[in-house]
Amino acid sequence: xxxxxxxxxxxxxxxxxxxxxxxxxxxxxxxxxxxxxxxxxxxxxxxxxxxxxxxxxxxxxxxxxxxxxxxxxxxxxxxxxxxxxxxxxxxxxxxxxxxxxxxxxxxxxxxxxxxxxxxxxxxxxxxxxxxxxxxxxxxxxxxxxxxxxxxxxxxxxxxxxxxxxxxxxxxxxxxxxxxxxxxxxxxxxxxxxxxxxxxxxxxxxxxxxxxxxxxxxxxxxxxxxxxxxxxxxxxxxxxxxxxxxxxxxxxxxxxxxxxxxxxxxxxxxxxxxxxxxxxxxxxxxxxxxxxxxxxxxxxxxxxxxxxxxxxxxxxxxxxxxxxxxxxxxxxxxxxxxxxxxxxxxxxx
Amino acid sequence: xxxxxxxxxxxxxxxxxxxxxxxxxxxxxxxxxxxxxxxxxxxxxxxxxxxxxxxxxxxxxxxxxxxxxxxxxxxxxxxxxxxxxxxxxxxxxxxxxxxxxxxxxxxxxxxxxxxxxxxxxxxxxxxxxxxxxxxxxxxxxxxxxxxxxxxxxxxxxxxxxxxxxxxxxxxxxxxxxxxxxxxxxxxxxxxxxxxxxxxxxxxxxxxxxxxxxxxxxxxxxxxxxxxxxxxxxxxxxxxxxxxxxxx
Numbered sequence: 370x371x372x373x374x375x376x377x378x379x380x381x382x383x384x385x386x387x388x389x390x391x392x393x394x395x396x397x398x399x400x401x402x403x404x405x406x407x408x409x410x411x412x413x414x415x416x417x418x419x420x421x422x423x424x425x426x427x428x429x430x431x432x433x434x435x436x437x438x439x440x441x442x443x444x445x446x447x448x449x450x451x452x453x454x455x456x457x458x459x460x461x462x463x464x465x466x467x468x469x470x471x472x473x474x475x476x477x478x479x480x481x482x483x484x485x486x487x488x489x490x491x492x493x494x495x496x497x498x499x500x501x502x503x504x505x506x507x508x509x510x511x512x513x514x515x516x517x518x519x520x521x522x523x524x525x526x527x528x529x530x531x532x533x534x535x536x537x538x539x540x541x542x543x544x545x546x547x548x549x550x551x552x553x554x555x556x557x558x559x560x561x562x563x564x565x566x567x568x569x570x571x572x573x574x575x576x577x578x579x580x581x582x583x584x585x586x587x588x589x590x591x592x593x594x595x596x597x598x599x600x601x602x603x604x605x606x607x608x609x610x611x612x613x614x615x616x617x618x619x620x621x622x623x624x625x626x627x628x629x630x631x632x633x634x635x636x637x638x639x640x641x642x643x644x645x646x647x648x649x650x651x652x653x654x655x656x657x658x659x660x661x662x663x664x665x666x667x668x669x670x671x672x673x674x675x676x677x678x679x680x681x682x683x684x685x686x687x688x689x690x691x692x693x694x695x696x697x698x699x700x701x702x703x704x705x706x707x708x709x710x711x712x713x714x715x716x717x
Numbered sequence: 718x719x720x721x722x723x724x725x726x727x728x729x730x731x732x733x734x735x736x737x738x739x740x741x742x743x744x745x746x747x748x749x750x751x752x753x754x755x756x757x758x759x760x761x762x763x764x765x766x767x768x769x770x771x772x773x774x775x776x777x778x779x780x781x782x783x784x785x786x787x788x789x790x791x792x793x794x795x796x797x798x799x800x801x802x803x804x805x806x807x808x809x810x811x812x813x814x815x816x817x818x819x820x821x822x823x824x825x826x827x828x829x830x831x832x833x834x835x836x837x838x839x840x841x842x843x844x845x846x847x848x849x850x851x852x853x854x855x856x857x858x859x860x861x862x863x864x865x866x867x868x869x870x871x872x873x874x875x876x877x878x879x880x881x882x883x884x885x886x887x888x889x890x891x892x893x894x895x896x897x898x899x900x901x902x903x904x905x906x907x908x909x910x911x912x913x914x915x916x917x918x919x920x921x922x923x924x925x926x927x928x929x930x931x932x933x934x935x936x937x938x939x940x941x942x943x944x945x946x947x948x949x950x951x952x953x954x955x956x957x958x959x960x961x962x963x964x
Contacts, residue, residue, distance in 0.1 A: 588816045595812035598839045676770035
């Protein structure tokens with residue numbers, strides 16, 4: 370298989386994985402109302418939250434990259450298999466509303482078990498002192514000279530991207546697909562991840578317009594086209610559009626292109642259905658994912674959420690939503706406090 | 718990235734950055750108009766979740782009068798303050814404002830005219846961006862790294878034949894640059910771990926733990942004098958750097 374084919378296949382499989390994982394915590398109660406965009410959005414949030422929960426303790430214990438990838442592969446396999454069982458074999462479909470609650474509890478329990486298992490593994494595995502097995506080194510471990518190849522291909526635009534972006538924990542995901550499909554890690558990041566970020570960003574934006582226009586298909590489609598025109602023309606260093614199109618494979622690019630729009634979509638979904646508990650789980654996942662993506666996102670996520678939750682609480686007159694919002698942002702705010710109190714602590 | 722820092726510029730930081738980087742100034746004007754259109758013609762959800770947060774940010778974290786307070790408290794880094802501008806969803810507001818206006822028009826010609834005018838306006842704002850994109854050229858040195866770093870990396874790769882040598886650089890720029898230049902090099906964190914090279918005992922301990930194959934230090938570095946005694950003879954040099962190898 371050619372490199373191009375494997376790269377395309379990696380992108381498709383990544384999307385499928387996000388779709389399957391997103392099926393575990395649907396936005397809407399009725400399965401017929403669940404859109405692909407919202408499923409992918411939910412999948413994205415759960416995926417990166419789990420990645421953070423899994424990889425952070427393992428990297429702190431300096432577990433080798435190989436072991437981290439094996440654990441991550443096992444987690445993904447379990448999640449995808451669960452999703453298939455739950456949604457495509459109709460196992461729970463005929464059960465009562467009470468049973469659906471149990472299903473929700475099962476997902477929560479699974480998340481807790483996975484987090485606990487990752488923590489236990491991180492303590493039990495022998496810690497290596499060789500930095501070659503840790504995240505900072507991951508791009509050099511497996512694929513030699515890919516950096517030079519990619520830099521030569523893209524020229525100035527992409528080589529100007531700060532290399533520190535490669536050190537983020539979320540790039541373990543990139544390494545995972547790079548190994549799985551035998552493609553250079555930087556190809557995965559700069560092509561597949563960039564592609565996925567743009568796709569997810571536009572799908573989520575389309576869904577935002579769909580909800581903002583009260584479910585009208587034509588205006589939401591036109592608005593998405595307008596948005597594309599704006600995104601492709603406003604190349605200013607200070608707009609999220611520029612982040613999306615130039616550095617969509619970095620943590621900040623994913624944050625501005627996917628995470629912040631996801632928060633807006635979650636708030637809109639809550640506006641339509643304030644009692645939907647899955648949305649609160651996804652909100653908490655968004656908070657955890659914010660810690661994984663970049664140092665900036667741990668500041669921007671609570672700000673974006675605060676600005677969004679105020680009108681939601683005022684319009685719905687449900688003060689309880691404030692407590693939920695606080696739960697969403699407890700992890701990133703803790704990270705901010707940690708960074709402020711202990712500037713020497715580097716989370717990335 | 719900027720050349721402008723909130724530390725130095727204080728109140729005028731936002732104004733300067735906008736003037737410098739928002740090249741198509743009309744783009745901001747369109748965004749402001751779209752915000753007004755959203756408030757006037759948008760649905761309640763649009764006003765609540767697009768217009769309100771934007772005004773909230775403009776009144777709080779992006780307010781030039783509040784900015785010095787944030788910076789004085791050390792809550793926000795002056796160099797990274799511009800990132801707060803990412804919170805404003807320009808694209809969503811512009812697109813939503815336009816369709817809100819269009820759907821207030823009668824179906825047919827008036828509505829289509831709004832779309833056509835909007836697209837024309839966006840196309841006009843795109844001209845400077847397209848021009849700037851056209852001027853992008855690959856640099857002569859595709860790696861965009863220091864020449865001395867390239868010399869050092871080439872030497873080490875030639876000596877080891879892509880055999881995953883572990884290299885410690887005392888220069889932080891070199892640590893990052895080496896990874897961009899050649900993925901064959903494994904970068905040791907020796908100098909991040911044993912930062913204080915003046916403390917001989919501490920540095921020796923770090924050296925025993927990391928044991929890099931090659932160590933590259935600046936000629937004036939304190940580590941340069943220590944390495945010979947630790948079993949690392951100097952084997953090569955450039956104008957500013959010395960290369961040591963493990964015996």
